[in-house]
Amino acid sequence: MDANHFTRRHFMTAASAGTIAAIASRAIPAYANASRRASKLAIQGGTPIRAKPWPSWPVWDSSAEEPILSVLRSGDWFRGRGTKVSEFEEKYAQLMGAKRCLATASGTTALLIALHVLGIDAGDEVIVSPYTFIATYNVVFLSKALPVFADTDPETFQINPDKIEERINERTKAILPVHILGLPANMDRINAIAKKHNLVVIEDACQAWMAEWRGKKCGTVGDLGCFSFQNSKHLPAGEGGAVVGNDDEIMDRCHSFHNCGRPFGSVKATSGYPTRGSNRRMQQFQALILMSQMKRLENDTQRRNENAHYLTSKIKDIPGIVPHKLYEGVTRAAYHLYPFRYKKEHFNDAPRSKFLAALSAEGVPCSGGYGPQYRDGLIEEALNSEGYKRLYSRARLSRYRRENQYPDNDRLCEEAVWISQSLLLADKPDMDDIATAIQKVYDNRDKLA
Numbered sequence: 001m002d003a004n005h006f007t008r009r010h011f012m013t014a015a016s017a018g019t020i021a022a023i024a025s026r027a028i029p030a031y032a033n034a035s036r037r038a039s040k041l042a043i044q045g046g047t048p049i050r051a052k053p054w055p056s057w058p059v060w061d062s063s064a065e066e067p068i069l070s071v072l073r074s075g076d077w078f079r080g081r082g083t084k085v086s087e088f089e090e091k092y093a094q095l096m097g098a099k100r101c102l103a104t105a106s107g108t109t110a111l112l113i114a115l116h117v118l119g120i121d122a123g124d125e126v127i128v129s130p131y132t133f134i135a136t137y138n139v140v141f142l143s144k145a146l147p148v149f150a151d152t153d154p155e156t157f158q159i160n161p162d163k164i165e166e167r168i169n170e171r172t173k174a175i176l177p178v179h180i181l182g183l184p185a186n187m188d189r190i191n192a193i194a195k196k197h198n199l200v201v202i203e204d205a206c207q208a209w210m211a212e213w214r215g216k217k218c219g220t221v222g223d224l225g226c227f228s229f230q231n232s233k234h235l236p237a238g239e240g241g242a243v244v245g246n247d248d249e250i251m252d253r254c255h256s257f258h259n260c261g262r263p264f265g266s267v268k269a270t271s272g273y274p275t276r277g278s279n280r281r282m283q284q285f286q287a288l289i290l291m292s293q294m295k296r297l298e299n300d301t302q303r304r305n306e307n308a309h310y311l312t313s314k315i316k317d318i319p320g321i322v323p324h325k326l327y328e329g330v331t332r333a334a335y336h337l338y339p340f341r342y343k344k345e346h347f348n349d350a351p352r353s354k355f356l357a358a359l360s361a362e363g364v365p366c367s368g369g370y371g372p373q374y375r376d377g378l379i380e381e382a383l384n385s386e387g388y389k390r391l392y393s394r395a396r397l398s399r400y401r402r403e404n405q406y407p408d409n410d411r412l413c414e415e416a417v418w419i420s421q422s423l424l425l426a427d428k429p430d431m432d433d434i435a436t437a438i439q440k441v442y443d444n445r446d447k448l449a
Protein backbone atom coordinates (compact mmCIF):
# COMPACT_ATOMS: atom_id res chain seq x y z
CA MET A 1 0.00 0.00 0.00
CA ASP A 2 1.31 3.46 -0.92
CA ALA A 3 2.37 5.35 2.22
CA ASN A 4 0.31 8.37 1.10
CA HIS A 5 -2.83 6.28 1.06
CA PHE A 6 -2.28 4.38 4.24
CA THR A 7 -5.58 4.82 6.09
CA ARG A 8 -5.55 5.88 9.73
CA ARG A 9 -6.81 2.50 10.90
CA HIS A 10 -4.31 0.50 8.82
CA PHE A 11 -1.63 2.80 10.09
CA MET A 12 -2.67 2.51 13.73
CA THR A 13 -2.81 -1.26 13.47
CA ALA A 14 0.60 -1.48 11.85
CA ALA A 15 2.10 0.99 14.29
CA SER A 16 0.81 -0.88 17.29
CA ALA A 17 1.54 -4.38 16.10
CA GLY A 18 5.27 -4.01 16.62
CA THR A 19 5.84 -4.08 12.86
CA ILE A 20 8.87 -1.96 13.41
CA ALA A 21 10.73 -4.71 15.17
CA ALA A 22 10.59 -6.62 11.91
CA ILE A 23 11.70 -3.66 9.81
CA ALA A 24 14.58 -2.94 12.13
CA SER A 25 15.75 -6.34 13.21
CA ARG A 26 19.47 -5.59 13.63
CA ALA A 27 20.98 -4.66 16.99
CA ILE A 28 21.76 -0.98 17.42
CA PRO A 29 25.37 -0.33 18.33
CA ALA A 30 25.82 1.84 21.40
CA TYR A 31 27.26 4.94 19.83
CA ALA A 32 26.18 8.51 20.30
CA ASN A 33 23.17 10.04 18.60
CA ALA A 34 25.34 12.36 16.52
CA SER A 35 27.20 9.54 14.81
CA ARG A 36 23.95 7.56 14.36
CA ARG A 37 22.51 10.55 12.57
CA ALA A 38 25.49 10.84 10.30
CA SER A 39 25.31 7.15 9.39
CA LYS A 40 23.70 5.68 6.28
CA LEU A 41 19.89 5.81 6.12
CA ALA A 42 18.25 2.53 7.12
CA ILE A 43 16.25 2.58 3.90
CA GLN A 44 19.58 2.37 2.06
CA GLY A 45 20.92 -0.46 4.17
CA GLY A 46 22.19 1.51 7.17
CA THR A 47 21.45 0.75 10.82
CA PRO A 48 18.05 2.05 11.94
CA ILE A 49 17.88 4.46 14.85
CA ARG A 50 15.44 2.17 16.62
CA ALA A 51 14.84 -1.56 16.70
CA LYS A 52 12.77 -1.74 19.91
CA PRO A 53 9.03 -2.26 19.34
CA TRP A 54 6.59 0.50 20.31
CA PRO A 55 3.74 0.04 22.80
CA SER A 56 0.94 -2.01 21.29
CA TRP A 57 -2.72 -1.05 21.23
CA PRO A 58 -5.30 -1.79 22.58
CA VAL A 59 -4.19 -2.78 26.06
CA TRP A 60 -6.40 -4.66 28.52
CA ASP A 61 -6.21 -6.23 31.95
CA SER A 62 -7.88 -9.22 33.53
CA SER A 63 -10.38 -7.10 35.53
CA ALA A 64 -12.66 -7.14 32.48
CA GLU A 65 -12.74 -10.93 32.24
CA GLU A 66 -15.00 -11.92 35.12
CA PRO A 67 -17.82 -9.40 34.39
CA ILE A 68 -17.76 -10.30 30.69
CA LEU A 69 -17.97 -14.01 31.46
CA SER A 70 -20.79 -13.38 33.87
CA VAL A 71 -22.87 -11.48 31.26
CA LEU A 72 -22.02 -14.16 28.70
CA ARG A 73 -23.34 -16.88 31.00
CA SER A 74 -26.46 -14.88 31.85
CA GLY A 75 -27.61 -14.67 28.22
CA ASP A 76 -28.62 -11.05 28.90
CA TRP A 77 -26.48 -9.50 26.21
CA PHE A 78 -28.57 -6.57 25.01
CA ARG A 79 -29.06 -3.38 26.99
CA GLY A 80 -32.75 -4.00 27.58
CA ARG A 81 -31.90 -7.04 29.70
CA GLY A 82 -29.24 -5.53 31.95
CA THR A 83 -27.79 -2.50 33.65
CA LYS A 84 -24.26 -2.38 32.20
CA VAL A 85 -24.92 0.09 29.40
CA SER A 86 -26.64 2.59 31.67
CA GLU A 87 -23.86 2.17 34.23
CA PHE A 88 -21.36 3.10 31.55
CA GLU A 89 -23.50 6.05 30.44
CA GLU A 90 -23.51 7.45 33.96
CA LYS A 91 -19.76 7.05 34.34
CA TYR A 92 -18.94 8.55 30.98
CA ALA A 93 -21.27 11.53 31.51
CA GLN A 94 -19.54 12.16 34.82
CA LEU A 95 -16.08 11.88 33.28
CA MET A 96 -17.01 14.31 30.52
CA GLY A 97 -18.74 16.74 32.86
CA ALA A 98 -21.98 16.35 30.88
CA LYS A 99 -25.46 15.95 32.33
CA ARG A 100 -26.29 12.98 30.14
CA CYS A 101 -24.68 10.37 27.91
CA LEU A 102 -26.29 7.97 25.48
CA ALA A 103 -24.20 4.95 24.50
CA THR A 104 -24.51 3.94 20.85
CA ALA A 105 -23.36 1.23 18.47
CA SER A 106 -20.61 3.42 16.94
CA GLY A 107 -19.38 6.97 16.45
CA THR A 108 -21.16 7.09 13.09
CA THR A 109 -24.49 6.21 14.67
CA ALA A 110 -23.88 8.77 17.46
CA LEU A 111 -23.46 11.46 14.78
CA LEU A 112 -26.54 10.29 12.89
CA ILE A 113 -28.63 10.45 16.06
CA ALA A 114 -27.35 13.94 16.92
CA LEU A 115 -28.06 15.24 13.41
CA HIS A 116 -31.55 13.75 13.38
CA VAL A 117 -32.55 14.98 16.83
CA LEU A 118 -31.23 18.49 16.20
CA GLY A 119 -33.41 18.65 13.12
CA ILE A 120 -30.93 18.30 10.26
CA ASP A 121 -33.08 17.19 7.38
CA ALA A 122 -33.27 16.82 3.62
CA GLY A 123 -32.25 20.06 1.90
CA ASP A 124 -30.24 21.47 4.81
CA GLU A 125 -26.58 22.42 4.71
CA VAL A 126 -24.07 21.54 7.40
CA ILE A 127 -20.66 23.24 7.70
CA VAL A 128 -17.95 20.59 8.08
CA SER A 129 -14.20 20.39 8.06
CA PRO A 130 -12.81 18.65 4.96
CA TYR A 131 -9.91 17.28 7.02
CA THR A 132 -11.59 14.40 8.83
CA PHE A 133 -12.40 10.72 8.80
CA ILE A 134 -14.90 10.00 6.05
CA ALA A 135 -17.74 9.24 8.50
CA THR A 136 -18.15 12.99 9.08
CA TYR A 137 -18.96 13.50 5.40
CA ASN A 138 -21.10 10.38 5.26
CA VAL A 139 -23.44 11.21 8.12
CA VAL A 140 -24.41 14.48 6.48
CA PHE A 141 -25.12 12.73 3.17
CA LEU A 142 -27.04 9.98 4.97
CA SER A 143 -29.23 12.74 6.46
CA LYS A 144 -29.87 13.87 2.85
CA ALA A 145 -28.24 17.19 3.67
CA LEU A 146 -25.22 18.82 2.00
CA PRO A 147 -21.84 18.88 3.73
CA VAL A 148 -20.45 22.32 3.00
CA PHE A 149 -16.75 22.38 3.73
CA ALA A 150 -14.88 25.29 5.27
CA ASP A 151 -11.17 25.16 4.48
CA THR A 152 -8.62 23.93 7.02
CA ASP A 153 -6.23 25.95 9.15
CA PRO A 154 -2.98 24.19 8.22
CA GLU A 155 -1.22 25.28 11.42
CA THR A 156 -3.70 23.50 13.69
CA PHE A 157 -5.12 20.92 11.21
CA GLN A 158 -8.63 22.08 12.30
CA ILE A 159 -11.52 23.82 10.54
CA ASN A 160 -10.48 27.44 9.93
CA PRO A 161 -12.96 29.72 11.74
CA ASP A 162 -12.10 32.54 9.31
CA LYS A 163 -13.51 30.42 6.48
CA ILE A 164 -16.83 29.45 8.08
CA GLU A 165 -19.02 32.54 7.68
CA GLU A 166 -18.47 32.80 3.92
CA ARG A 167 -20.01 29.31 3.61
CA ILE A 168 -23.21 30.10 5.54
CA ASN A 169 -26.49 30.79 3.73
CA GLU A 170 -30.22 30.55 4.44
CA ARG A 171 -30.10 26.72 4.16
CA THR A 172 -27.32 26.30 6.74
CA LYS A 173 -28.59 24.53 9.84
CA ALA A 174 -25.54 23.39 11.77
CA ILE A 175 -21.79 23.52 12.22
CA LEU A 176 -20.14 20.13 12.70
CA PRO A 177 -16.62 20.87 13.94
CA VAL A 178 -14.30 17.88 14.25
CA HIS A 179 -11.58 17.87 16.90
CA ILE A 180 -9.46 16.06 14.42
CA LEU A 181 -6.44 14.01 15.53
CA GLY A 182 -7.63 14.74 19.08
CA LEU A 183 -6.62 18.42 18.88
CA PRO A 184 -9.44 20.81 19.81
CA ALA A 185 -11.03 23.03 17.17
CA ASN A 186 -11.47 26.73 17.99
CA MET A 187 -14.72 26.45 19.92
CA ASP A 188 -14.93 30.11 21.01
CA ARG A 189 -15.04 31.24 17.40
CA ILE A 190 -17.30 28.39 16.25
CA ASN A 191 -19.85 28.93 19.01
CA ALA A 192 -19.87 32.70 18.41
CA ILE A 193 -20.52 32.20 14.68
CA ALA A 194 -23.24 29.64 15.43
CA LYS A 195 -24.94 32.01 17.86
CA LYS A 196 -24.82 34.91 15.39
CA HIS A 197 -26.43 32.80 12.64
CA ASN A 198 -28.74 30.76 14.87
CA LEU A 199 -27.09 27.42 14.07
CA VAL A 200 -26.65 24.31 16.21
CA VAL A 201 -23.18 22.96 16.96
CA ILE A 202 -22.56 19.21 16.94
CA GLU A 203 -19.02 18.34 17.96
CA ASP A 204 -17.42 15.38 16.27
CA ALA A 205 -15.22 14.40 19.22
CA CYS A 206 -14.74 10.88 17.86
CA GLN A 207 -10.96 11.29 18.24
CA ALA A 208 -10.98 13.61 21.25
CA TRP A 209 -11.75 11.78 24.51
CA MET A 210 -10.53 13.93 27.44
CA ALA A 211 -9.40 16.82 25.23
CA GLU A 212 -10.39 20.18 26.71
CA TRP A 213 -11.34 23.64 25.54
CA ARG A 214 -10.85 26.17 28.37
CA GLY A 215 -11.16 23.41 30.95
CA LYS A 216 -14.35 21.90 29.49
CA LYS A 217 -14.19 18.50 27.84
CA CYS A 218 -14.48 18.51 24.07
CA GLY A 219 -17.92 17.16 23.23
CA THR A 220 -19.56 19.32 25.91
CA VAL A 221 -18.81 22.74 24.44
CA GLY A 222 -21.43 22.72 21.66
CA ASP A 223 -25.06 21.51 21.68
CA LEU A 224 -24.23 17.80 21.44
CA GLY A 225 -20.94 15.91 21.30
CA CYS A 226 -20.26 12.55 19.63
CA PHE A 227 -17.58 9.97 20.44
CA SER A 228 -16.27 6.77 18.89
CA PHE A 229 -15.05 3.73 20.82
CA GLN A 230 -13.86 1.75 17.81
CA ASN A 231 -10.86 -0.54 18.32
CA SER A 232 -8.13 2.00 17.47
CA LYS A 233 -9.54 4.63 19.82
CA HIS A 234 -8.20 5.71 23.24
CA LEU A 235 -11.33 4.31 24.85
CA PRO A 236 -11.84 1.20 22.73
CA ALA A 237 -14.48 -1.53 22.75
CA GLY A 238 -14.13 -2.95 19.26
CA GLU A 239 -17.06 -0.80 18.18
CA GLY A 240 -19.16 1.71 20.09
CA GLY A 241 -19.98 5.36 20.46
CA ALA A 242 -21.75 7.97 22.56
CA VAL A 243 -23.68 11.21 22.39
CA VAL A 244 -23.28 13.58 25.33
CA GLY A 245 -25.39 16.63 26.13
CA ASN A 246 -26.89 18.76 28.87
CA ASP A 247 -30.47 19.18 27.68
CA ASP A 248 -32.73 16.47 29.13
CA GLU A 249 -35.42 16.81 26.51
CA ILE A 250 -32.92 16.53 23.63
CA MET A 251 -31.18 13.59 25.29
CA ASP A 252 -34.55 11.86 25.81
CA ARG A 253 -35.17 12.23 22.09
CA CYS A 254 -31.70 10.81 21.34
CA HIS A 255 -32.52 7.80 23.53
CA SER A 256 -35.88 7.26 21.92
CA PHE A 257 -34.47 7.56 18.40
CA HIS A 258 -31.66 5.06 19.11
CA ASN A 259 -34.20 2.56 20.46
CA CYS A 260 -36.49 2.26 17.42
CA GLY A 261 -38.54 5.31 18.43
CA ARG A 262 -39.86 3.83 21.65
CA PRO A 263 -40.98 6.29 24.35
CA PHE A 264 -38.30 7.48 26.76
CA GLY A 265 -38.51 10.15 29.47
CA SER A 266 -40.26 13.17 28.03
CA VAL A 267 -40.88 11.30 24.75
CA LYS A 268 -44.22 9.82 25.77
CA ALA A 269 -46.84 7.77 23.98
CA THR A 270 -50.35 6.62 24.71
CA SER A 271 -49.46 3.51 22.75
CA GLY A 272 -46.64 2.12 20.60
CA TYR A 273 -44.05 4.26 18.89
CA PRO A 274 -44.37 8.03 19.23
CA THR A 275 -41.41 8.91 16.95
CA ARG A 276 -39.40 7.50 14.07
CA GLY A 277 -36.29 5.69 15.16
CA SER A 278 -33.67 3.11 14.48
CA ASN A 279 -31.67 0.49 16.37
CA ARG A 280 -28.38 2.13 17.32
CA ARG A 281 -27.97 0.41 20.69
CA MET A 282 -24.78 -0.60 22.45
CA GLN A 283 -24.39 -4.15 23.78
CA GLN A 284 -23.65 -5.00 27.40
CA PHE A 285 -20.26 -6.49 26.46
CA GLN A 286 -19.13 -3.22 24.92
CA ALA A 287 -20.11 -1.32 28.06
CA LEU A 288 -18.11 -3.71 30.23
CA ILE A 289 -15.00 -3.35 28.10
CA LEU A 290 -15.40 0.43 28.14
CA MET A 291 -15.73 0.59 31.93
CA SER A 292 -12.53 -1.38 32.32
CA GLN A 293 -10.75 0.76 29.68
CA MET A 294 -11.86 3.99 31.39
CA LYS A 295 -9.53 3.25 34.28
CA ARG A 296 -6.46 3.96 32.20
CA LEU A 297 -7.74 6.92 30.21
CA GLU A 298 -6.61 9.75 32.51
CA ASN A 299 -3.04 8.47 32.92
CA ASP A 300 -2.71 7.67 29.22
CA THR A 301 -3.96 11.14 28.29
CA GLN A 302 -1.48 12.76 30.59
CA ARG A 303 1.37 10.71 29.19
CA ARG A 304 0.45 11.43 25.58
CA ASN A 305 0.34 15.16 26.33
CA GLU A 306 3.69 15.18 28.14
CA ASN A 307 5.40 13.19 25.42
CA ALA A 308 3.80 15.24 22.64
CA HIS A 309 4.98 18.51 24.16
CA TYR A 310 8.46 17.09 24.70
CA LEU A 311 8.60 15.80 21.14
CA THR A 312 7.58 19.22 19.81
CA SER A 313 10.43 20.82 21.77
CA LYS A 314 12.87 18.33 20.21
CA ILE A 315 11.82 18.67 16.56
CA LYS A 316 10.69 22.27 16.26
CA ASP A 317 14.10 23.54 15.11
CA ILE A 318 14.70 20.91 12.44
CA PRO A 319 14.42 22.79 9.13
CA GLY A 320 11.39 21.75 7.10
CA ILE A 321 9.57 20.22 10.08
CA VAL A 322 6.63 22.34 11.26
CA PRO A 323 4.94 20.94 14.39
CA HIS A 324 1.18 21.47 14.77
CA LYS A 325 -0.02 24.41 16.86
CA LEU A 326 -2.73 24.32 19.51
CA TYR A 327 -5.19 27.22 19.83
CA GLU A 328 -4.78 29.43 22.88
CA GLY A 329 -8.05 28.02 24.35
CA VAL A 330 -6.77 24.43 24.39
CA THR A 331 -6.18 23.30 27.95
CA ARG A 332 -5.51 19.72 26.93
CA ALA A 333 -5.34 17.68 23.74
CA ALA A 334 -6.10 13.99 23.29
CA TYR A 335 -3.36 13.31 20.72
CA HIS A 336 -5.03 10.53 18.82
CA LEU A 337 -2.25 11.34 16.37
CA TYR A 338 0.81 13.54 16.64
CA PRO A 339 0.95 15.64 13.46
CA PHE A 340 3.55 17.89 11.85
CA ARG A 341 4.04 19.29 8.37
CA TYR A 342 6.87 18.30 6.06
CA LYS A 343 8.26 21.06 3.84
CA LYS A 344 10.04 19.33 1.02
CA GLU A 345 11.94 22.47 -0.04
CA HIS A 346 14.11 21.94 3.06
CA PHE A 347 14.64 18.28 2.17
CA ASN A 348 16.28 18.58 -1.20
CA ASP A 349 12.76 18.61 -2.76
CA ALA A 350 12.28 14.95 -1.86
CA PRO A 351 8.57 14.05 -2.04
CA ARG A 352 6.86 13.33 1.24
CA SER A 353 6.53 9.64 0.33
CA LYS A 354 10.36 9.34 0.44
CA PHE A 355 10.51 11.04 3.82
CA LEU A 356 7.79 8.73 5.19
CA ALA A 357 9.56 5.64 3.89
CA ALA A 358 12.92 6.77 5.28
CA LEU A 359 11.51 7.64 8.71
CA SER A 360 9.59 4.35 8.91
CA ALA A 361 12.77 2.45 8.05
CA GLU A 362 14.54 4.21 10.93
CA GLY A 363 12.01 2.54 13.24
CA VAL A 364 9.42 5.34 13.50
CA PRO A 365 6.12 4.28 11.90
CA CYS A 366 4.40 7.25 10.28
CA SER A 367 1.83 8.04 7.64
CA GLY A 368 0.71 10.88 5.39
CA GLY A 369 -2.84 10.88 6.75
CA TYR A 370 -6.00 11.98 4.98
CA GLY A 371 -6.14 12.75 1.28
CA PRO A 372 -8.44 15.31 -0.40
CA GLN A 373 -11.49 13.08 -0.01
CA TYR A 374 -13.81 15.68 -1.53
CA ARG A 375 -12.31 14.64 -4.87
CA ASP A 376 -13.02 10.97 -4.30
CA GLY A 377 -16.13 9.58 -5.88
CA LEU A 378 -18.53 9.83 -2.95
CA ILE A 379 -19.61 13.44 -3.43
CA GLU A 380 -20.42 13.00 -7.12
CA GLU A 381 -22.14 9.72 -6.36
CA ALA A 382 -24.41 11.52 -3.89
CA LEU A 383 -25.06 14.57 -6.07
CA ASN A 384 -25.90 12.36 -9.06
CA SER A 385 -28.35 10.23 -7.09
CA GLU A 386 -32.05 10.53 -7.86
CA GLY A 387 -32.79 11.70 -4.33
CA TYR A 388 -30.31 14.58 -4.42
CA LYS A 389 -31.47 15.63 -7.88
CA ARG A 390 -35.04 15.74 -6.57
CA LEU A 391 -34.09 17.66 -3.43
CA TYR A 392 -31.63 20.23 -4.79
CA SER A 393 -31.98 22.38 -7.89
CA ARG A 394 -29.55 21.93 -10.75
CA ALA A 395 -28.24 25.48 -10.15
CA ARG A 396 -27.60 24.69 -6.51
CA LEU A 397 -25.68 21.51 -7.26
CA SER A 398 -23.61 23.31 -9.92
CA ARG A 399 -22.72 26.02 -7.41
CA TYR A 400 -21.81 23.34 -4.89
CA ARG A 401 -19.46 21.69 -7.39
CA ARG A 402 -17.89 25.04 -8.33
CA GLU A 403 -17.25 25.95 -4.71
CA ASN A 404 -15.76 22.57 -3.80
CA GLN A 405 -12.19 24.00 -3.62
CA TYR A 406 -10.02 23.95 -0.51
CA PRO A 407 -6.48 25.05 -1.34
CA ASP A 408 -5.21 25.08 2.25
CA ASN A 409 -6.55 21.60 2.85
CA ASP A 410 -5.05 20.39 -0.44
CA ARG A 411 -1.63 21.59 0.69
CA LEU A 412 -2.06 20.05 4.14
CA CYS A 413 -2.93 16.70 2.56
CA GLU A 414 0.41 16.85 0.73
CA GLU A 415 2.49 17.95 3.72
CA ALA A 416 1.02 16.22 6.77
CA VAL A 417 2.92 13.56 8.67
CA TRP A 418 1.20 11.57 11.41
CA ILE A 419 2.66 9.59 14.27
CA SER A 420 0.30 7.26 16.07
CA GLN A 421 -0.95 7.77 19.64
CA SER A 422 0.54 4.48 20.81
CA LEU A 423 4.08 5.82 20.26
CA LEU A 424 3.24 8.64 22.68
CA LEU A 425 2.62 6.01 25.38
CA ALA A 426 6.33 5.12 25.39
CA ASP A 427 8.95 6.83 27.58
CA LYS A 428 10.76 10.12 27.15
CA PRO A 429 13.95 8.53 25.71
CA ASP A 430 11.70 6.93 23.08
CA MET A 431 10.61 10.43 22.01
CA ASP A 432 14.34 11.18 21.61
CA ASP A 433 14.49 8.26 19.17
CA ILE A 434 11.72 9.85 17.08
CA ALA A 435 13.50 13.22 17.07
CA THR A 436 16.88 11.62 16.29
CA ALA A 437 15.37 9.65 13.42
CA ILE A 438 13.80 12.78 11.91
CA GLN A 439 17.10 14.64 12.30
CA LYS A 440 18.95 11.74 10.66
CA VAL A 441 16.63 11.85 7.66
CA TYR A 442 17.15 15.61 7.46
CA ASP A 443 20.95 15.22 7.68
CA ASN A 444 20.81 12.73 4.81
CA ARG A 445 18.32 14.74 2.74
CA ASP A 446 20.64 14.88 -0.26
CA LYS A 447 20.24 11.09 -0.55
CA LEU A 448 16.42 11.12 -0.40
CA ALA A 449 15.25 12.40 -3.76
Ligand SMILES: Cc1ncc(COP(=O)(O)O)c(C=O)c1O
Binds near residue numbers: 133204206228241
Ligand atom coordinates in the same frame (compact mmCIF):
# COMPACT_ATOMS: atom_id res chain seq x y z
C1 LIG B 1 -13.44 12.00 13.24
C2 LIG B 1 -14.28 10.77 13.23
N1 LIG B 1 -15.61 10.89 13.09
C3 LIG B 1 -16.42 9.80 13.09
C4 LIG B 1 -15.92 8.53 13.23
C5 LIG B 1 -16.84 7.37 13.17
O1 LIG B 1 -16.75 6.54 14.27
P1 LIG B 1 -17.05 4.96 14.14
O2 LIG B 1 -15.96 4.36 13.35
O3 LIG B 1 -17.08 4.51 15.55
O4 LIG B 1 -18.36 4.82 13.48
C6 LIG B 1 -14.55 8.36 13.40
C7 LIG B 1 -13.97 7.02 13.56
O5 LIG B 1 -12.86 6.75 13.20
C8 LIG B 1 -13.70 9.51 13.40
O6 LIG B 1 -12.38 9.38 13.52
